[in-house]
Amino acid sequence: MKILAIDTSNHPMSVALVENDQLLATTTLNMVRNHSIFLLPVIDDLFQKVQWQPQDLDRIVVAQGPGSYTGIRIAVTSAKVLADTLKIELVGISSLKTVAANVNPGTNALIVPFFDARRGNVFAGAYQWKDGQLISVLNDQHLSMQDLLEQLVKFEKPVLLAGELTDRLKKQLTAVPKQMQFLPSAFAIPSTYQLALLGAKETPVQDIDDFVPQYLRITEAEAVWQHQHPDAPKQDYVREV
Amino acid sequence: MAKRNLILAFESSCDETSVAVVEDGQKILSNIVATQILSHQRFGGVVPEVASRHHIEQITKCIDKALVESGVDYDELSAVAVTYGPGLVGSLLVGVTAAKMVAWAHHLPLVPVNHMAGHLYAARFESEFAYPQLALLVSGGHTELVYMASEHEYEIIGETRDDAAGEAYDKIGRVLGVNYPAGKTIDEWAAKGSDTFHFPRAMEKEDNYDFSFSGLKSAFINTVHNAKQRGQELDKYDLAASFQQSVVDVLAEKTMRALSDYPVKQLILAGGVAANHGLRTRLEQDLKTQHPDVELLMAPLKLCGDNAAMIGAAGWVDYQHGDRADWDLNAVPGLSFARKNANPDLALSE
Numbered sequence: 001m002k003i004l005a006i007d008t009s010n011h012p013m014s015v016a017l018v019e020n021d022q023l024l025a026t027t028t029l030n031m032v033r034n035h036s037i038f039l040l041p042v043i044d045d046l047f048q049k050v051q052w053q054p055q056d057l058d059r060i061v062v063a064q065g066p067g068s069y070t071g072i073r074i075a076v077t078s079a080k081v082l083a084d085t086l087k088i089e090l091v092g093i094s095s096l097k098t099v100a101a102n103v104n105p106g107t108n109a110l111i112v113p114f115f116d117a118r119r120g121n122v123f124a125g126a127y128q129w130k131d132g133q134l135i136s137v138l139n140d141q142h143l144s145m146q147d148l149l150e151q152l153v154k155f156e157k158p159v160l161l162a163g164e165l166t167d168r169l170k171k172q173l174t175a176v177p178k179q180m181q182f183l184p185s186a187f188a189i190p191s192t193y194q195l196a197l198l199g200a201k202e203t204p205v206q207d208i209d210d211f212v213p214q215y216l217r218i219t220e221a222e223a224v225w226q227h228q229h230p231d232a233p234k235q236d237y238v239r240e241v
Numbered sequence: 242m243a244k245r246n247l248i249l250a251f252e253s254s255c256d257e258t259s260v261a262v263v264e265d266g267q268k269i270l271s272n273i274v275a276t277q278i279l280s281h282q283r284f285g286g287v288v289p290e291v292a293s294r295h296h297i298e299q300i301t302k303c304i305d306k307a308l309v310e311s312g313v314d315y316d317e318l319s320a321v322a323v324t325y326g327p328g329l330v331g332s333l334l335v336g337v338t339a340a341k342m343v344a345w346a347h348h349l350p351l352v353p354v355n356h357m358a359g360h361l362y363a364a365r366f367e368s369e370f371a372y373p374q375l376a377l378l379v380s381g382g383h384t385e386l387v388y389m390a391s392e393h394e395y396e397i398i399g400e401t402r403d404d405a406a407g408e409a410y411d412k413i414g415r416v417l418g419v420n421y422p423a424g425k426t427i428d429e430w431a432a433k434g435s436d437t438f439h440f441p442r443a444m445e446k447e448d449n450y451d452f453s454f455s456g457l458k459s460a461f462i463n464t465v466h467n468a469k470q471r472g473q474e475l476d477k478y479d480l481a482a483s484f485q486q487s488v489v490d491v492l493a494e495k496t497m498r499a500l501s502d503y504p505v506k507q508l509i510l511a512g513g514v515a516a517n518h519g520l521r522t523r524l525e526q527d528l529k530t531q532h533p534d535v536e537l538l539m540a541p542l543k544l545c546g547d548n549a550a551m552i553g554a555a556g557w558v559d560y561q562h563g564d565r566a567d568w569d570l571n572a573v574p575g576l577s578f579a580r581k582n583a584n585p586d587l588a589l590s591e
Contacts, residue, residue: 036334040341040568054346069290070331077297077338084301085315085346209302212294221288229283237280238258238295240273240306 005196009067009095016192061199064092065214089204250553253336254328262311263553270311293331322556326576333572363540380512381407399450434478
């Protein structure tokens with residue numbers, strides 16, 4: 001099975017071409033965030049190096065979020081449109097789970113990937129390796145760094161946190177419980193090889209049209225509107241004209 | 242069988258997701274438009290992040306429907322054309338990313354299209370273009386006079402210095418309790434009233450082709466607020482008629498003056514506000530009396546709003562002129578035609 005894996009959820013941008021669980025080529029950029037400019041040239045370059053045609057692909061695996069809204073939209077739009085236009089399989093994997101996969105499968109610790117979500121908040125989840133699989137033990141969510149640590153304490157287990165500990169987030173950390181350890185920044189860079197491996201095991205999405213990013217947050221405008229209109233029925237607000 | 246000239250076009254610059262298939266730059270085989278108006282009406286205007294989210298929900302449905310409806314397959318296409326600006330960056334990125342992926346997957350040339358050229362080319366579905374040509378492009382985001390000495394040469398000779406005309410409609414609409422987009426309702430109300438308030442005509446007599454609508458907007462809002470403080474209820478039809486008369490006067494007068502300085506064969510009226518009946522009627526009348534030799538081409542009503550068919554029409558011309566984008570094409574939210582100092586004498590007097 002030939003897989004293209006894409007992750008542009010945050011600052012790093014990564015692409016991998018994987019065939020039958022073997023990595024053929026990968027590129028990761030971690031410079032100024034402009035995934036719109038660099039993503040397709042990188043994909044095109046890797047296809048030329050391994051001499052694939054787009055039509056050779058069997059499956060696209062994409063980091064579906066959470067992350068930067070614009071970032072995840074670029075990867076998800078690319079993956080969704082490519083899968084639709086080539087009529088091939090599409091799999092979405094949590095961007096947090098992708099980072100969690102960087103951590104040694106031998107560990108019994110909780111693996112907690114996190115992304116800075118600004119204003120002292122993070123996108124985070126907790127995962128654990130079990131029989132070679134990464135199992136979610138705390139759903140991906142948007143919460144404050146403090147709330148996250150409080151939730152993790154309840155597990156009464158060693159915790160390995162993987163993410164870019166920005167200055168903004170450091171200010172939120174007053175005391176880190178001793179069973180918790182922040183992993184070096186190398187663990188925060190997603191590997192699209194790992195992403196492809198995770199995606200190879202999953203069932204492809206049924207309806208590509210309905211595939212959207214996992215933002216984990218509604219927009220501020222929506223939140224205010226829903227607060228003002230608690231009884232408004234859920235409806236589709238987009239109409240074909 | 243001769244190869245057909247088929248463009249698959251993408252438009253997502255604001256709050257419409259649209260994909261179309263256009264043949265020979267002037268025949269619409271399909272034009273799927275998914276509008277988000279109902280969603281943004283909840284907020285009284287377009288919320289960029291909400292718009293971006295809707296675009297990604299709609300994009301593959303629009304692509305598939307456009308192809309099925311046109312009966313065209315990917316291998317028959319000549320090129321993929323896409324709006325890359327101006328517009329909202331998050332909205333533009335969905336269309337640009339999608340168009341790039343489709344072009345790359347099927348080894349098709351990618352043609353970057355200026356959204357305003359798209360609006361202009363909506364008029365080409367009415368009739369063939371003849372040059373030189375002048376276009377009045379009026380929409381929610383733009384108000385500009387564009388001169389084309391020949392095909393594919395666009396020069397702005399006049400533009401708004403503050404609000405776009407459509408934006409002014411939405412802002413005064415809010416004061417009258419008319420939800421976004423307010424243009425259609427204000428146009429209908431205007432037909433039932435008369436110009437009793439005589440709002441200012443900004444820059445009407447100035448020796449340039451530029452527009453300004455923020456002064457008119459403020460005068461309108463002040464009039465309504467002052468009346469409210471006095472406990473007075475003003476006639477909404479007369480308010481609408483007075484506002485519209487001021488907008489139409491300025492647009493028509495500047496356009497007629499530009500036509501005197503720039504002899505052209507055709508005048509194009511396009512953009513969302515080109516659907517305004519007051520404006521259409523006025524330009525028809527003024528042209529008849531002042532520039533009877535100039536042919537007026539107005540974008541068809543259903544193609545005045547944002548749609549991908551117009552991008553396909555402009556994209557076909559751009560394609561023939563050799564415009565190509567690489568895979569690093571990015572959205573350019575502030576994209577604009579080159580500005581020309583309309584009258585060399587003006588530069589000296591300024």
